Amino acid sequence: MKEVNELISGFRRFQKRYFSEDRALYERLTRQGQSPKVMIVACCDSRVDPVIITDSDPGDLFVVRNVANLVPPCEVGGGYHGTSAALEFAVSVLRVSQLIVMGHARCGGIRALLEEVPEQSIPSGFIAPWMSIVEEARNEVRAAFPDVATEARDRACEQAAIRISLHNLMGFPFVREAVSAGRLTLHGWYFDLERGELLCHSSATNAFEVTVAHL
Numbered sequence: 001m002k003e004v005n006e007l008i009s010g011f012r013r014f015q016k017r018y019f020s021e022d023r024a025l026y027e028r029l030t031r032q033g034q035s036p037k038v039m040i041v042a043c044c045d046s047r048v049d050p051v052i053i054t055d056s057d058p059g060d061l062f063v064v065r066n067v068a069n070l071v072p073p074c075e076v077g078g079g080y081h082g083t084s085a086a087l088e089f090a091v092s093v094l095r096v097s098q099l100i101v102m103g104h105a106r107c108g109g110i111r112a113l114l115e116e117v118p119e120q121s122i123p124s125g126f127i128a129p130w131m132s133i134v135e136e137a138r139n140e141v142r143a144a145f146p147d148v149a150t151e152a153r154d155r156a157c158e159q160a161a162i163r164i165s166l167h168n169l170m171g172f173p174f175v176r177e178a179v180s181a182g183r184l185t186l187h188g189w190y191f192d193l194e195r196g197e198l199l200c201h202s203s204a205t206n207a208f209e210v211t212v213a214h215l
């Protein structure tokens with residue numbers, strides 16, 4: 001666990017690289033602006049940084065992170081729609097060609113959804129309403145795994161939530177139009193941080209299939 005002073009030291013190490021091997025890259029990104037081809041919707045969880053796990057460089061990925069990597073339904077008016085704003089910018093302005101919703105094993109947000117963490121233990125009560133976006137996933141796995149809390153149930157719920165987010169993405173007119181025009185492809189990914197595996201959603205089977213197996 002890093003303390004802030006360690007982060008400052010980390011910035012110094014980054015700065016040395018910035019003014020040496022990465023200089024040309026940052027100069028180009030400053031001059032030309034960003035033009036990532038890929039957007040990833042990922043979880044806030046500190047263990048699942050998309051840039052780290054895809055070994056990407058600055059400028060490669062447009063990332064929005066939120067609790068449990070959810071895409072909300074397309075709603076206009078009212079509220080502050082941070083994830084929707086990021087989607088709009090990535091698809092309509094940056095014109096990314098790939099959009100990935102990346103869930104992961106041992107997701108605390110999904111665990112809270114399944115266990116229905118009492119509101120009083122979370123004083124401001126923002127998490128439960130947010131997680132209600134995927135309450136259908138909870139209902140689905142409760143029916144499939146009655147009366148038991150298991151790792152299999154958690155994984156099923158984590159993956160069902162990704163399917164709901166993929167479905168919600170198609171509710172955004174700019175996403176739907178880009179997909180039907182063939183300039184945007186949607187992907188569902190599941191990072192198994194225990195086994196070090198990557199599973200990808202297959203639209204043919206609607207299942208998550210091991211794409212990169214553990215070493």
Ligand SMILES: [Zn+2]
Nearest residue numbers: 043045107108
């Ligand atoms: Zn998570």
